[in-house]
Amino acid sequence: MKVIVLGADGYLGWPLSLRLMAKGHEVVGVDNFVTRKNVREVGSDSAIPIPEMAERIKAAKEVHGFKMKFHEGDITDYDFLHKVVKEEKPDTVVHFAETRSAPYSMINAKHASYTMTNNISGTLNLIYSIMEVNPLIHVVKMGTMGEYGTPNFDIPETAFVDVEINGKKDRITTPKFGGSWYHWSKVHDTNNILFANKVLKLTATDIMQGPVYGTRTTEITDERLHTRFDFDEVWGTVVNRFCVESVLGVPLTVYGSGEQIRGYLSLEDSIQALSLLIENPPERGEYRVANQFVELLSINNIAETVKKAAEKEGIKVNIGKYENPRVEADRHYYKPEIKVLPKLGFRPTLKMADLAGQLVKDLVPYKKHMAKFHDRILPYTNWRRTENTR
Numbered sequence: 117m118k119v120i121v122l123g124a125d126g127y128l129g130w131p132l133s134l135r136l137m138a139k140g141h142e143v144v145g146v147d148n149f150v151t152r153k154n155v156r157e158v159g160s161d162s163a164i165p166i167p168e169m170a171e172r173i174k175a176a177k178e179v180h181g182f183k184m185k186f187h188e189g190d191i192t193d194y195d196f197l198h199k200v201v202k203e204e205k206p207d208t209v210v211h212f213a214e215t216r217s218a219p220y221s222m223i224n225a226k227h228a229s230y231t232m233t234n235n236i237s238g239t240l241n242l243i244y245s246i247m248e249v250n251p252l253i254h255v256v257k258m259g260t261m262g263e264y265g266t267p268n269f270d271i272p273e274t275a276f277v278d279v280e281i282n283g284k285k286d287r288i289t290t291p292k293f294g295g296s297w298y299h300w301s302k303v304h305d306t307n308n309i310l311f312a313n314k315v316l317k318l319t320a321t322d323i324m325q326g327p328v329y330g331t332r333t334t335e336i337t338d339e340r341l342h343t344r345f346d347f348d349e350v351w352g353t354v355v356n357r358f359c360v361e362s363v364l365g366v367p368l369t370v371y372g373s374g375e376q377i378r379g380y381l382s383l384e385d386s387i388q389a390l391s392l393l394i395e396n397p398p399e400r401g402e403y404r405v406a407n408q409f410v411e412l413l414s415i416n417n418i419a420e421t422v423k424k425a426a427e428k429e430g431i432k433v434n435i436g437k438y439e440n441p442r443v444e445a446d447r448h449y450y451k452p453e454i455k456v457l458p459k460l461g462f463r464p465t466l467k468m469a470d471l472a473g474q475l476v477k478d479l480v481p482y483k484k485h486m487a488k489f490h491d492r493i494l495p496y497t498n499w500r501r502t503e504n505t506r
């Protein structure tokens with residue numbers, strides 16, 4: 117299969133590209149390196165330094181014999197994206213090329229607007245490029261479990277639900293309520309993909325993924341093959357951030373009550389799930405939703421797990437309590453459905469409790485590098501403020 121990976125330089129895009137090549141697929145990467153730039157903008161860097169793309173591709177060839185093609189460019193530029201899709205004639209396009217930080221989108225008006233524009237225009241450009249070049253191309257679009265918010269009902273893994281309002285029945289799109297401008301940009305993407313499916317018969321898998329953690333996948337066997345690993349308050353997702361905090365001796369940044377629950381999964385499991393969804397496309401013209409997570413855990417559960425794992429490695433860890441900079445429910449019901457991936461044969465590998473120790477160990481060699489960005493870890497970006505530039 118020939119797969120274009122939009123966002124191939126990213127945390128998920130790079131390991132997915134390696135996995136697809138390991139499975140014998142042809143991979144064409146696309147990226148404009150904006151995550152590297154935006155992480156530098158907030159005064160931070162990947163905990164694990166990553167080489168430039170040319171060096172990554174060279175390393176993949178030397179270590180595994182993989183041949184990867186790459187186009188540098190911005191997918192909000194329609195002519196660029198259309199040209200790549202036309203030239204490469206893929207079977208599938210994986211779409212990761214979006215800005216993925218909730219706090220970044222909440223910094224101020226400029227960042228909110230950038231997040232919306234980058235994410236929504238890129239997706240629209242992809243829909244149009246596919247429709248113009250070959251409507252049979254399968255789009256694997258990465259959304260987020262955060263699109264659903266934390267409703268007081270079981271979250272269905274469906275595009276539509278049946279409702280009765282004032283005695284009249286109808287079908288409406290599954291209710292969503294994002295918790296940041298970033299999450300709303302993903303909700304708008306979902307609506308746009310659903311509409312493209314309805315009017316243009318776009319074939320799409322819309323993945324609702326929970327936060328991912330980890331440093332490793334089977335193919336990351338050499339220092340030059342590492343994927344990026346963000347940990348500052350703007351770009352770091354919670355588990356990865358806690359592991360860095362353990363190594364640097366920062367009390368783990370539990371926001372609010374710590375009882376907020378989400379569905380988490382390891383990098384290895386995310387890549388396994390993505391490969392299954394790519395290799396098992398939906399029917400032509402079908403819109404498929406896939407919820408993607410492995411364990412439902414509270415922030416307090418995660419803090420305890422990371423503390424225990426780090427202490428086994430001889431690192432003393434304190435758990436901190438911080439006022440929640442976000443506007444979110446502290447205590448809530450949370451029960452998302454997951455049936456698409458298990459049906460395709462998804463079998464999670466290791467749980468967080470088994471992986472956290474290795475993760476912490478993998479970070480220790482980079483302690484000096486991470487320490488340079490020590491002052492970017494504690495929560496600063498506050499949802500209640502309209503200006504959060506330092």
Ligand SMILES: NC(=O)c1ccc[n+]([C@@H]2O[C@H](COP(=O)([O-])OP(=O)(O)OC[C@H]3O[C@@H](n4cnc5c(N)ncnc54)[C@H](O)[C@@H]3O)[C@@H](O)[C@H]2O)c1
Binds near residue numbers: 123124147150189344
């Ligand atoms: N990492 C997670 O825990 C997680 C969880 C749920 C969903 N997601 C989603 O998965 C996708 C990938 O996430 P990630 O963690 O790999 O993020 P990432 O920021 O590391 O990777 C995204 C890549 O896309 C590129 N990109 C962004 N806008 C672009 C544009 N306009 N043109 C070309 N390239 C562009 C970036 O430079 C980056 O390399 C994102 O859509 C994110 O919202 C991530």
